[in-house]
Amino acid sequence: MSERKPTLWSESRRPRKGEEEAGGTEASATIDEGDKLSWRSVFQRDYDRLLFSTPVRRLSDKTQVWPMDENDGVRTRLTHSHEVANLARSLGSRIATQEEGLFNADLHRTIQPILWAIGLAHDLGNPPFGHQGEAAMGRWFKDREAWIFTHASEEDEKGFAEPIPEKQRLEFTKFDGNPQTLRLVTRLQTHAHGLGLDLSAATLAAMLKYPVSAENRNKDVPAHKKVGYFETERDIVNWIRDETGLKEGQRHPLTWIMEACDDVAYSILDVDDVMKKGIASPEDILSQMGAEDRLKDHACVAKIREAFRRVDEAKHGVFVARDIKIGYMRAYLMEALLDEAAASFIDNAAAIFAFEGGMLPILEESVLCNFLKSVAKDHAFSNPGVLKSEAVGAEAISHIMSFFWASIRDREHNDDIKSCRMTAASKFAWSLVSPNYIEEAARCITKQTPPQRIRYAEMRLLTDMVSGMTDSFAMKLWGDIRALPKC
Template identity: 25%
Template structure:
């Protein structure tokens, strides 16, 4: 892969606008990508989707929307830092090259960050598990029908449902009006393989830990990869190298969720302020001057505990962003060859990795297994499972009176096709995965007559 061919302002599905937008002095194609996402319905719905802790509540915690906005802010900074360095490293390149990497790359990374969670279902990460669980445990006529009519790859799209692949589907759907640039679309695909060849940790390749596109979008990704000269690793297995920009989007997310989850846990009184300080302060132990300034000066002058953690959060985001920028530039050749098999956060220095490991340990034991988190996960299994059961049954038996009523609830722009079971089940999953937590619970209550709290 080559930095010169890894970007284009051409739009997927609207390539004719390419020349017109290139000459727009105010809003180029990359800024339009960002704006289109901000104003899109799937993006707005993230406001009522759980990040970790249940929403809404009396104490503000992050939802998918606020998380994505913060990740975009960090991603923009990473894009700027890397873009300027690449421009300086290759002074002989064209004016277009320098224009893109100095001024447009930050917007591309910010856009990818905005979209990185757009495919996630309601109820946090348990939403993905709930969808997988439903299709994994089908029985009777429903199981027999799906196994008879769907290919292995199509079945795996449901049994191994993945929010990243769903995001790619949402952003490339010809009917939803996004029509983003090839560059923005490629920058969100963390796992460039299909559902059958993903979820394979034996390969040692970071891109096959999960999946990045469904069977229905394989040809679309092929088109994106061809346009940007993304390396094909295994054509028969639909497996590609990661686009290098993905590493920056991923780093922004990795930085944010680790720190922000601690901040939210403190606001909810799950962790004390001292517990969080004890986790974050060690990141500067190798920098004695900064460590002493923070510990013995700055933290003593800030009286409000929330503000103390806000200060530490800002400092740590800056520190980790600098380290990830350096890691990106140090591993440039591996990325361009498609051989970098770790995230940027996982190739930082040993001291930083040890500090991150301590954060992860507490997050798993005290945050992700907290009662309130487990309760929302259980609710997710119940609600999503019940909704899928109702609508999948309606797809399989459209002649039943109740089925017709249920299918009327699915947005009219969804194209249910007679005789195309894969497409129709996908539409059901699109509908359920696109719901906010509140809408899913409300619809569940209305359909089943059961009230949950």
Template identity: 30%
Template sequence: MNWEQLLSLKRYGDTNKRLRKEQDETRLGFEVDYDRIIFSSEFRSLQDKTQVIPLSQTDFVHTRLTHSLEVSVVGRSLGRQVGLRVLEKHPHLQEVHGYQANDFGAIVASAALAHDIGNPPFGHSGEKAIGQYFSKGKGIAFKNQLTLKEYQDLCDFEGNANGFKIATQSREGRAGGLRLSYATLGAFTKYPKESLPKKPTTHIADKKYGFFQSDKEAFLDVAKDLGLKPTRTGNDASFARHPLAFLVEAADDICYTIIDFEDGINLGLIPEEFALEYLSKIIRSTIKPENYYALSTREDRVGYLRALAIGSLINEAVDIFMKYEAAILDGSFSTALLDKSQYEAQINDIIKLSVENIYQSKEVVEKEISGYEVITKLLDTYISAVNNCYENHASNYDKLILKTLPKSIKVNDDKLYNRVLSVCHFISLLSDSNAILSYKRLMGMTL
């Protein structure tokens, strides 16, 4: 893979090549991506979607929206620093093509901003609830009516693939979805493969999948333009990651490791003294004890440590990326950047503590249980109504349900997969509160 192709400014529907040196510096294409994401309705709904604590009423706990903004900020710093060093190593990118360090930052910031845009209500438990409906619930009845890959898409419903759908799916009046640059779409796709074969190798890019069968052609077009390296032959679409996807992943890893830890402390789920204990090795070269002990509130003290830790991990991730740049470009680099970190043990200790004290806390578990019930009810009701209507034996109840669904639901599509996936996609776009409100309406609890 080569940087000239990987930094493609192409968008869906383009007939002429966009050249970096001809870009308007006041309205740069990669920065337009950021604008289009942040003004999208799908991004706005993240303000009411779970990050750590589902449906938390506290002021300082992160939602998917605040998490995404923070990941984007970290991603921009990672991208800019990598951009400076890539341009030093490959000066023709700047001298001949006109690329700047900030281009790398803008691509990573945009992809990072969108990295959770496809997540359904109730966080990862929402993904699992949708998948379980098809693998163990009533949706198992569709198994023999779908191809193996179509059925696997549903059984392992994936927020990353759903995000790619949001970014690229045409709808009435909006051809090409958000029409992001292909460079940003490539950086966004952490798992550039389809749902089968499942985890064929231990390579980080094979951990999950990145696009549904319905969006396979769109992804293949992106992969071809970017020159992504195929990693499998035959009918199984699989590619090496876009190099900047490693930076998007690193930004997310840094934020959820450090900031979720911070949330746990501010919520009282983790003792404050653990902050200094667990972060001390990461920040030992930058901390100024006199500044730390001068802070009078827990939030300020923990915030100070968090800022230093993030800065330290950003610098290290950039060093790791550049050390392995050649392997990343040829697709042989097989782990997350932070898996090569000198602080891997400390990072793993923090994640373990967060899992035990936050992710498995009673409040989280109880609300995830509620999320399963809500999503299962919505899936069962909406899918039944859509399929009954298609088969011309809809009940009066089914007809009423259909009146509450948007036109994007493919009621008349002859392909079962498209009908069912459109329902899953619709539910995935609901905020936590709207999903609960829809559930209450179906249960007659709002009368």
């Protein structure tokens, strides 16, 4: 068997059970036996596997910014993710066309499908209610940090012989959807060999937005400021790095493109929703752009102003004219930011392909992008309806986590996560936990597992369950919990 060399574009898939002992991954090194004559590349199949997965469908009922029940024309996490995927493919194509040979990989069979895949997947691990949901989950653990990482219960006086390490506690107190995404696609989806969606090494590497563990998190380095993968996925990350040649802290080059397109989507399309909801008009946004000294002479401002003039001359109805103007503004802003992002990536290509972790995101210093983010902050994220939804969602998550934690802990045998629940409420909660999440937790708990590792697996199961919920499911469950009789 020939030894494969690491490559950023590794088509390898993780070994099936038994292949590790056999000393190789030849059967899964490139493409599955049944697909050797397929027109689809390994990376095109990665995208397809994601597209048809349950976590992607659930994004349709997860908040982007606006509450889910107010306006079905504004964006959800699903529409946002499709837009990021489309923008990433477009940006990658621009860069590859302008700087031929930069990626040293086929544009259509490798670059585009990986960007499609990671754009679609980038928010899969986000809990209900967006970033406020992440904050609420972290706060739940923070409120209990005096005992949950060190003792069996709040009343326990002795504590674990070996508490959960301080740095590792950040996986919970600073809960983030990015490492949950990696866990979701590699561990938690059902698979005959326990491989999740069984994605290629290159796609998984590009999916790692923050390529560091809790031990190496560094809030002063943008690419390292958050936990990028959990301890439970360390073995998978080690395999990814063996296949791609990347090391701790090193980002895959395509990750920079996905991050930039997420910024483009947030900055432009959140403002797009602000206009669609009538909170600010296209003319309001254009006027603000013209009033900014560093923006008023930007080429896209002149293009937008001229497009608006043509719309006004056509004498459309008020609402039709508004929608046409929104479309023009979106298109010209998107074109401008993608041009900026492509130029920035090419200018920084040497550092990106040298895997320098200290770089700023490629749109970090974009005047246009930062202006649009400030508009979204003023008109969307500070909107009373949005703030109310976030507050309600945070309260719901807090109660839901307590409800499931009681069920996880209330079992007959501590070393058997599947053992009988002791109360009716615990049995009800346990019946709602996804069987594949329980299977994964059971894999980590045996009679030989030390107490602190059992606790870690319990907390991981809790975050798996809650982060996987949709907004509607969480709100309905919160209502069901409140309706239960209090003992």
